[in-house]
Amino acid sequence: MSAPLLEVVDLVRHFPVRNAFGRRIGWLRAVDGVSLAVSPGETLGLVGESGCGKSTFGKTVMGIYTPTAGDIRFAGREIGRLARRERRALAKDLQYVYQDPGASLDPRWKVVHSLHEPLKIHTRLSRAERDREVRAILTAVGLPDAHLDLYPHELSGGQQRRVGVARILTLRPRLVILDEPTSGLDVSVQASVLKLFRSLQATFALTYVFISHDLSVVRAMCARIAVMYLGKIVELGETAAIFERPRHPYTQSLLAAVPLIGGRRVTQAFALEGEPPNPRDVPSGCRFRTRCPLVHDRCAVEEPALRAVDGRVVACHVA
Amino acid sequence: MAELLAVRGLSVDFVTDHGPAQVLDGINLDVAPGEVVGLVGESGCGKTTLARAILGILPAGAARIRGGEVRFKGTDLLREDPRAVNDRVRGRAITFIPQDPFTSFSPVFPVGTQIMDLMKWKSPRAGAGPRPAALFGRYPRERWRADREAVLETLRAVQMPEPARTLRRLPHEFSGGQRQRLMIAMALLPRPELIIADEPTTALDVTIQAQILRLLRALVKERGVSVLFTTHDLGTAHEICDRIVVMYAGQEMEAAPTDAFFRHPAHPYTRRLLDSVPSPGGDLRDIPGEVPSLVAPPPGCRFHPRCDYATAECRADRPAFRALADGHGVRCHHPVGAGADP
Numbered sequence: 001m002s003a004p005l006l007e008v009v010d011l012v013r014h015f016p017v018r019n020a021f022g023r024r025i026g027w028l029r030a031v032d033g034v035s036l037a038v039s040p041g042e043t044l045g046l047v048g049e050s051g052c053g054k055s056t057f058g059k060t061v062m063g064i065y066t067p068t069a070g071d072i073r074f075a076g077r078e079i080g081r082l083a084r085r086e087r088r089a090l091a092k093d094l095q096y097v098y099q100d101p102g103a104s105l106d107p108r109w110k111v112v113h114s115l116h117e118p119l120k121i122h123t124r125l126s127r128a129e130r131d132r133e134v135r136a137i138l139t140a141v142g143l144p145d146a147h148l149d150l151y152p153h154e155l156s157g158g159q160q161r162r163v164g165v166a167r168i169l170t171l172r173p174r175l176v177i178l179d180e181p182t183s184g185l186d187v188s189v190q191a192s193v194l195k196l197f198r199s200l201q202a203t204f205a206l207t208y209v210f211i212s213h214d215l216s217v218v219r220a221m222c223a224r225i226a227v228m229y230l231g232k233i234v235e236l237g238e239t240a241a242i243f244e245r246p247r248h249p250y251t252q253s254l255l256a257a258v259p260l261i262g263g264r265r266v267t268q269a270f271a272l273e274g275e276p277p278n279p280r281d282v283p284s285g286c287r288f289r290t291r292c293p294l295v296h297d298r299c300a301v302e303e304p305a306l307r308a309v310d311g312r313v314v315a316c317h318v319a
Numbered sequence: 320m321a322e323l324l325a326v327r328g329l330s331v332d333f334v335t336d337h338g339p340a341q342v343l344d345g346i347n348l349d350v351a352p353g354e355v356v357g358l359v360g361e362s363g364c365g366k367t368t369l370a371r372a373i374l375g376i377l378p379a380g381a382a383r384i385r386g387g388e389v390r391f392k393g394t395d396l397l398r399e400d401p402r403a404v405n406d407r408v409r410g411r412a413i414t415f416i417p418q419d420p421f422t423s424f425s426p427v428f429p430v431g432t433q434i435m436d437l438m439k440w441k442s443p444r445a446g447a448g449p450r451p452a453a454l455f456g457r458y459p460r461e462r463w464r465a466d467r468e469a470v471l472e473t474l475r476a477v478q479m480p481e482p483a484r485t486l487r488r489l490p491h492e493f494s495g496g497q498r499q500r501l502m503i504a505m506a507l508l509p510r511p512e513l514i515i516a517d518e519p520t521t522a523l524d525v526t527i528q529a530q531i532l533r534l535l536r537a538l539v540k541e542r543g544v545s546v547l548f549t550t551h552d553l554g555t556a557h558e559i560c561d562r563i564v565v566m567y568a569g570q571e572m573e574a575a576p577t578d579a580f581f582r583h584p585a586h587p588y589t590r591r592l593l594d595s596v597p598s599p600g601g602d603l604r605d606i607p608g609e610v611p612s613l614v615a616p617p618p619g620c621r622f623h624p625r626c627d628y629a630t631a632e633c634r635a636d637r638p639a640f641r642a643l644a645d646g647h648g649v650r651c652h653h654p655v656g657a658g659a660d661p
């Protein structure tokens with residue numbers, strides 16, 4: 001494996017919980033010691049249910065939140081605690097795609113204006129060079145040049161989304177964090193959005209961190225996945241291996257909960273009871289023990305560390 | 320089979336700035352007693368409008384019913400006296416589970432107050448007669464006690480812990496999954512014959528969704544209630560439905576028992592839709608083109624501009640319903656495989 005493009009070591013991000021008088025009464029442990037590495041050109045999936053800290057992880061790597069502890073190394077350089085100005089320069093290499101990238105277009109700007117803006121801020125290209133660049137990107141996302149002179153409201157939702165993605169790509173980033181890029185989309189639209197991300201990855205040699213709660217999408221897009229539960233990674237490894245034979249009881253339940261068309265019905269077989277605990281008040285020991293079917297005494301006392309099992313890493317005493 | 324609900328040729332327009340949008344175009348739909356029917360389609364295909372039209376809660380200013388019937392146990396709800404529908408059908412014989420459990424409770428009243436307000440008017444023990452203005456309505460003491468017993472019992476049925484304490488708590492104290500359980504309880508309390516569930520699990524995580532779907536299916540089967548379940552998620556439809564109806568741009572395309580629907584879909588649109596579900600192998604197949612505008616929809620079959628099999632016939636006429644096999648029917652001039660194994 002080549003040197004990782006992104007390497008995160010024991011990343012922690014806690015948020016203070018305050019009462020009505022502004023006094024801190026506790027910590028919300030959104031991300032609580034996450035380590036992973038992403039190699040150039042790969043797509044790493046980050047999955048988990050809402051509140052597991054996957055978006056906080058993405059935003060902390062992106063620099064939107066400062067880490068409480070831990071290291072974030074991008075291309076070998078520590079970026080977690082850079083000064084504002086240095087951090088800004090880095091925005092060129094590291095981009096973040098929100099759920100609906102089209103929604104971040106300024107409604108009063110023509111598409112051409114929105115696409116030129118990042119280049120004006122981050123590069124010293126001349127107007128003609130910028131123009132060439134913008135047209136190339138627009139072709140790559142599958143839109144005709146004529147769309148440059150339109151306002152966002154004149155485009156359909158899908159086209160707006162493509163322009164939003166084009167805007168992120170104009171700077172030719174190296175790492176793109178995709179945060180739930182297809183949630184709320186219909187399957188047919190989802191398929192075209194995913195196809196777009198795939199072809200762009202091939203064209204621009206992008207590296208993706210793909211955050212999603214939708215396991216079927218992650219399975220189709222990512223070679224490796226990390227499963228998160230309450231701020232921790234519980235299982236990380238090759239997608240095919242994990243889907244084939246999940247080792248952590250949480251991963252097993254999560255996979256069992258996904259409806260499988262034409263297969264068994266989960267409504268007849270699914271066993272996981274209860275709901276995830278509040279991240280403000282995480283259980284002692286293993287965080288999953290309150291819902292785990294395999295729980296035993298040791299789980300309440302000792303927090304399982306990630307260990308290599310069966311070609312992947314799993315944080316469980318019994319797996 | 321006597322149908323509980325039969326929608327025939329229902330057409331609904333919405334007033335827009337660009338002219339009337341033909342949101343529903345001659346829809347037919349049947350729901351048999353005790354059956355769970357899935358209404359599947361992409362956003363904007365009109366499934367929510369159809370659900371609302373059946374309940375009679377289309378926005379009064381914007382929606383116009385152009386034609387058709389909604390027959391519930393033989394009476395056409397569109398032509399029945401609106402007061403009678405309100406007294407006897409809506410909220411009683413037909414109830415509703417909303418998509419978003421987060422905004423469907425008032426945040427300022429305990430859930431118990433809100434459930435008992437519902438029971439005051441829609442309890443199966445209340446008479447069906449015309450009701451006095453809400454402010455002056457009295458809630459007889461004995462009935463209140465009986466209703467409260469029924470509420471507690473239903474809360475136990477939907478597996479809410481500590482039902483009596485639940486009633487004193489405010490909506491924000493519950494998680495999304497628990498609120499959806501409360502919504503299911505409220506839909507069951509008037510002892511309906513039909514529940515219309517509008518994407519009730521889209522806002523939930525998969526593990527919670529699996530719990531809720533299992534609970535809902537068990538409860539309705541045990542009580543013999545029919546469900547019309549709208550969803551855009553084919554996996555969810557596979558989980559819970561006995562029969563599935565697919566809609567596209569305001570027209571229904573195919574209706575089939577769940578197994579036949581997934582095993583040998585006959586409509587080109589259904590095939591495309593099933594193909595666009597990400598496969599484990601990583602193949603991604605989308606449907607070329609975009610959903611048509613409903614203000615100026617394509618004539619004939621509305622799927623024809625995106626269909627591989629479209630001919631002049633498809634552009635001219637909307638195909639009639641063609642029965643294929645047992646309960647499997649399609650509205651297409653060129654059904655794929657004609658219902659046989661692909």
